[in-house]
Amino acid sequence: MMTAINNDLLDDLKWRGLIAQTTDEAALRESLKKPVTLYLGTDPTAPSIHVGNLVPLLVMRRFQLAGHNPILLVGGATGLVGDPSGRNDERSLNDTAIVEQWVNRIKLQLSKFMDFETTHNPATMANNLDWTAPLSTIAFLRDIGKHFSVNQMLNKDSVSSRLEKDGISYTEFSYQVLQSMDYLELFRRSNCTLQIGGSDQWGNITAGLDLIRRAEGGSAHALTVPLLTKADGTKFGxxxxxxxxxxxxxxxxxxxxxxxxxxxxxxxxxxxxxxxxxxxxxxxxxxxxxxxxxxxxxxxxxxxxxxxxxxxSPEIAQRVEVAARALFGQADLAELDEATLASAIAELPRTTVKAGEELPTWVDLLAATGVVDSKSAARRIVKESGAYLNNEKVPSEDFKLEKSHFLCGKYALLRKGKRDLAAVELIS
RNA sequence: GGCGGGUUGCCCGAGCGGCCAAUGGGAGGGGACUGUAAAUCCCCCGGCUCUGCCUUCGAAGGUUCAAAUCCUUCACCCGCCA
The missing domain is CATH 1.10.240.10 (Tyrosyl-Transfer RNA Synthetase)
Structure with a gap:
């Protein structure tokens, strides 16, 4: 991994359209001339992260490549509370055991994008539950709460927009305090002076900057990445x-x-x-x-x-691309060898049929793969002539498969419409 | 506490005793055109053992030959008056 400090990092990020807001840009630019420690927090709200989370995560990677020290924080604590940012209704609380499980899975996922081995600026991992759980209520109110003005908290967009609607629970209202504590904690223990996040995190991040100033007299920075949008107005990812x-x-x-x-x-x-x-x-x-x-x-x-x-992985990418070519008819299915066919089909939803038994209809099989919700839906596809078996059109609703349809004696390829594929495997 | 309005399929929203699996729009799906795009046009869009049958219109009961539509109770939402 490259370790030299890259002074063009901010310019590159700007060119890529990856900067929504920053605190004092000149000061930030100046501070980035030397390696800084920065963090990105991800809350466990599902068993996996999604492509939207990837945007700030890859910005973190760019920072590491430019020689800075990344901390990936997983919100074992904040995930139990729920971030009101960008939402117009209260979240339902997730079970603590579930959140703990998600924390572990997400840690593993996040770690793939950073280098933890490099000696120069290895990435580190943190979990805010480590410093939040031991904190007593009294200590929290005296040492942390005293630095927060409710007036300012109410002014945050994430809170005020909710007050205009159905309201907000004390739990979610407190979220910004927890996130601020994280920044303060990392500032203290690792001299972390930059937090990045999605643009909806601006309020939470600046709350942290205020806390650092009040509690430590320190100064730190914020950088947010814009929400990725699509030309047709639908949600990205x-x-x-x-x-x-x-x-x-x-x-x-x-x-x-x-x-x-x-x-x-x-x-x-x-x-x-x-x-x-x-x-x-x-x-x-x-x-x-x-x-x-x-x-x-x-x-x-x-x-x-x-x-x-x-x-x-590069291997999987390669495999999947070859599979797509074959499955979309850019190569003759019959000419694929069993190994290629098997790996292509491995990526598809599928169902199995026992060799000795009577072979079911195309409709039954498609429904069995889960590509459609019901047999009625599968029939409709046939009726609308969007049904294919091994890239050939299925003529009627009661069309039954035959032994000869199984490529290499084992696999049959179902297609619904232009691009929705599934497979049937013949097993003994 | 009183009075009134509402709760319909994935979402929005008509229907207000039989012609209702329920108008319309959106989302979604198939086809045509293309490039496994976008836009446009056509078609479909509860389920099934599919010329018929089953389950749906906040929940539970009831009236009726027949209820999403009428009645009762309950839950939630929204107005107005206390």
Missing amino acids: KTAGGSVWLDPEMTSPYAFFQYWLNSDDADVIKFIKTFSFKTREEIEELEKTHNENPGAREAHRALARELTSLVH
Whole structure:
């Protein structure tokens, strides 16, 4: 990993559109001339992080590559309380045991994006439960609470917007205090002087800066990344099926790759700037290619490849791409060898059929894979002629599979519409 | 505490005893055109053992040959008056 301090870091981030707000930019720029310690907090609100969380996380990685010292904080405590930022209703509390389990899974995920081994500026991991849990109520109110003005707390957007609506519980109201304590704690123990986060975190981060000033007379910085938007107005990182997760159990590497490959033309360059570690020159070159011939989808492919490699692995990215080509009919299915076929199908939702038994209909099988919610839905697909078996159209609702349909004697490929694939495996 | 209005399918929202699995819009799905884009156009969109049957209109009871529609109780929301 590169260890030299890169003074162009802020400029690069700006060019990529990765800076929403910062505290005093000149002072921040000055401080970044030497290695600083910075942190990013992630709350365990699900068993996995999703592609939206990846935006600030990769900014952290850029900071580490530029020679700074990253701390990844997992919100074992804040996750129990619930951040009101960016929400217009109260969160339901998650069970402590569940949150603990999520903390562990998320720690593991986050750690893949940082270098913990380098001797120069290794990343470290923290959990705010470590210093929050032992704190007594009296100590909390006297040592921390005294530094907070309720008036200012009420002025935070996350709180005031909720007061105008259905209100906010004392629990969520206190969230900003907990996050402020984290910053103070890391400032004290590691001289952490920069916190980054999504733009919705600005209020929470600046609350921390105030606490550091009041409690320690110290000064520190804030940097937020903008909320990533899509040209069509829909939410980034969501599909019909839900969020795009990093956990391969929750979003298969195949689906992950497809998500990026199917990016809107109008978004793809922005996504590359946001996520890719290619240089500015390389990206500008891709932009040119893309504008000249968007149909070739060079930029889409580069984006999908790079991110799948980063999040899963280069081997998986390679496999998934080969699979996609074959499954989308860019290669003859019948000519695939069993190993290639098996690895392609490994990424798909699937069902099994026992060799000796009578083979079910296409409709039954598609429903069994879970690609559609009901048999009625599967029938509809056939009726609307969007049903395929091994890339050939399924003629009728009562169409039954036959032995000969199984490629290499083992696998049959179901497709619904243009891009929704599933597989059937024949087992003995 | 009193009076009135509301709670409908993934979301918004019509329906106000039979013609209701329930108008319309959005989301979603299939097709055409393309590039596994976008826009546009056409079609579909509760489930099933599918010319029929089953389960849905806040919850539970009731009236009726027949209820999303009427009655009773309960829960929640929203107004107005105390």
